[in-house]
Amino acid sequence: MNIREICKDAQRIGIGGHIRPDGDCVGSCLGLFLYLKKLFPEKEVKVFLEKPADIFSCISGFEEITVPEKAASAKGTFDVFFAVDCGKDRLGMAEKLFDGAKVTVNIDHHISNADGTGNYNYIDPDASSASELVYELVEEMLDADIAAALYIGIAHDTGVFRYSSTSPKTMRAAAKLISFGIDFSRLIEETFYEKSYVQNQVMGRALLESILIMEGKCVVSYITRRTMEFYKVTGADLEGIVSQLKLTKGTECAVFMYEIRNQEYKVSLRSGGKVNVAKVAELFGGGGHVRAAGCMMNGTFHDVINNLSVHIEEQLEETGA
Numbered sequence: 001m002n003i004r005e006i007c008k009d010a011q012r013i014g015i016g017g018h019i020r021p022d023g024d025c026v027g028s029c030l031g032l033f034l035y036l037k038k039l040f041p042e043k044e045v046k047v048f049l050e051k052p053a054d055i056f057s058c059i060s061g062f063e064e065i066t067v068p069e070k071a072a073s074a075k076g077t078f079d080v081f082f083a084v085d086c087g088k089d090r091l092g093m094a095e096k097l098f099d100g101a102k103v104t105v106n107i108d109h110h111i112s113n114a115d116g117t118g119n120y121n122y123i124d125p126d127a128s129s130a131s132e133l134v135y136e137l138v139e140e141m142l143d144a145d146i147a148a149a150l151y152i153g154i155a156h157d158t159g160v161f162r163y164s165s166t167s168p169k170t171m172r173a174a175a176k177l178i179s180f181g182i183d184f185s186r187l188i189e190e191t192f193y194e195k196s197y198v199q200n201q202v203m204g205r206a207l208l209e210s211i212l213i214m215e216g217k218c219v220v221s222y223i224t225r226r227t228m229e230f231y232k233v234t235g236a237d238l239e240g241i242v243s244q245l246k247l248t249k250g251t252e253c254a255v256f257m258y259e260i261r262n263q264e265y266k267v268s269l270r271s272g273g274k275v276n277v278a279k280v281a282e283l284f285g286g287g288g289h290v291r292a293a294g295c296m297m298n299g300t301f302h303d304v305i306n307n308l309s310v311h312i313e314e315q316l317e318e319t320g321a
Contacts, residue, residue: 001105001120001122001137003035003036003039003105003137003138004039006080006103006105006120007036007039007040007043007079007080009079010043010078010079010080010102010103011043011044011079012043012044012046012076012077012078012079012080013036013040013043013044013045013046013078013079013080013081013082014045014046014047014048014078014080014081014082014094014097014098014101015029015032015033015036015045015046015047015048015081015082015084016029016047016048016049016081016082016083016084016091016092016094016095016097016098017029017047017048017049017083017084017085017086017091018085018086018090018091018092019050019090019091019092020050020235020236020266021049021050021052022156022157022239023056023152023153023155023156023157023191023192024085024129024130024131024153024154024156024157025049025052025084025085025086025130025153026049026052026056026059026062026149026152026153027056027059027129027131027149027150027151027152027153027154027156028084028085028107028129028130028131028133028134028149028150028153029047029049029084029085030047030059030060030061030062030065030149031131031134031135031138031146031149031150031153032082032084032107032134032137032138033045033047033061033064034060034061034143034145034146034149035134035138035141035146037061038141038143038146039141046064046066047061047064047065047066048065048066048067048091048093048094048097049065049066049067050067050092051065051067052065052236053236053237053239055190055191055194056152056191058148058187058190058191059148059149059152060145060148060149061145061149077100077101077102078097078100078101078102079101079102079103080101080102080103080104080105081097081098081101081103081104081105082104082105082106082107082118083098083104083105083106083107083108083117083118084107084108084130084134085107085108085109085110085129085130086108086110086113087106087108087110087112087113087116087117088104088106088117088118089117103119103120104117104118104119104120105118105119105120105121105122106118106120106121106122106123107122107123107130107133107134107137108121108122108123108130108133109123109124109125109126109127109128109129109130109132109133109289110125110278110287110288110289111125111278111287111288111289111290112278112281112282112286112287112288112293113287122137125289126165126167127165127170128154128157128158128163128165128166128167128170129153129154129156129157129158129165129170130153130157131149131150131151131152131153131154131157132150132153132154132169132170132173134150134153135150135154135173135176135177136173139176142176142177142180143180144180144181144182147176147177147178147180147182148177148180148182148187150173150177151174151177151178151182151184151187152187152188152191154170154173154174154177155174155184155187155188155192156191156192158170159243160188160192161174163291163292164273164291165289165291195240196237198231198232198233198237199233199237199238201231202223202227202228202231202233202237202238202241203238203240203241203244205223205227205231206221206222206223206238206241206245206256207221207241207244207245209221210245210248212248212251213305213309214309214312214313214316216250216251217250217251217252217253217316217321218251218252218253218254218255218309218312218313218316219245219246219248219251219253219254219255220245220254220255220256220305221241221245221255221256221257222256222257222258222259222265222301223238223241223257223258223259224258224259225259225260225261225262228258228259235258235260235266238256238258241256241268242254242255242256242268242269242270243270245270246270246271246272251272252271252272252273252274252275252316252321253269253270253271253272253274253275253277253312253316254269254270254271255267255268255269255305255308255312256268257297257301257304260296263298263299263300264296264297264298265296265297265298265299265301265304266294266296267281267284267286267294267295267296267297267304267308268292268293268294269281269288269292269293269294269308270291270292271290271291271292272291273290273291274315274316274319274321275312275315275316275319275321276290276315277289277290277291277292277293278290278293279311279315280293280308280311280312280315281293281294281295282295283311284296284297284307284308
């Protein structure tokens with residue numbers, strides 16, 4: 001895919017990422033934004049995202065992000081609109097801007113979006129992250145700011161290069177990015193590992209109240225809306241809890257959920273490899289990767305776990321786990 005060629009005649013270019021943006025979503029969207037601003041300084045380029053966590057304010061262009069309320073009232077048609085790190089159905093309020101654009105482009109690495117939803121699609125389910133795919137597309141004009149954005153995205157979606165999605169190609173990309181002199185250790189410390197006191201308290205609560213099921217092969221936990229209000233936290237403050245749960249010795253699968261509204265949960269799933277959690281999430285309207293996926297579900301905590309556990313247990317039995 002040649003972004004320069006696709007955008008050469010465009011005057012208005014839009015970029016959107018998925019709802020509840022994570023590190024890869026923010027890094028890939030802002031990395032693409034910085035590249036387009038550098039390539040076409042005379043063109044209008046806008047990024048539409050739900051407000052990301054403040055930890056990502058270290059990325060250049062963060063202050064240029066347009067939040068959903070303003071996306072809903074955006075005027076005019078975009079000549080080109082990019083959906084990054086998702087299909088158009090996860091763009092939230094920016095979906096209408098994607099649908100109304102003259103040309104649409106989809107850059108994604110989720111297996112649940114293997115066919116893509118744009119006029120032009122750059123989809124690779126084997127890639128570690130959307131940021132790795134953006135890196136491949138903008139390598140010609142990398143600089144320190146673009147490199148920092150994409151490095152953060154790759155690091156977050158690979159668990160700082162620990163997940164099985166990390167390939168030799170991923171490591172070569174990371175090596176090239178840090179060659180621009182970015183303070184990569186500080187970026188990872190501040191955006192991935194560092195937690196506020198309250199975030200640590202909430203994580204501790206989730207770990208303390210976790211439950212082992214399926215003879216210890218699956219660990220589950222949840223945070224209610226009331227608990228979130230008590231600690232004054234949002235969904236962004238709960239990042240990393242499901243990954244910490246998955247570190248429980250002997251488990252093959254981890255499930256963490258938090259309440260969005262009364263009996264409506266945002267569910268995150270992680271797997272050690274013997275459970276295809278993307279397949280499970282897709283059954284409930286979600287998606288993701290074999291080892292990391294998510295969905296939205298309704299009901300009580302026990303309703304949600306009962307519905308999920310049927311399909312998780314089925315896969316565990318098939319693999320002899």
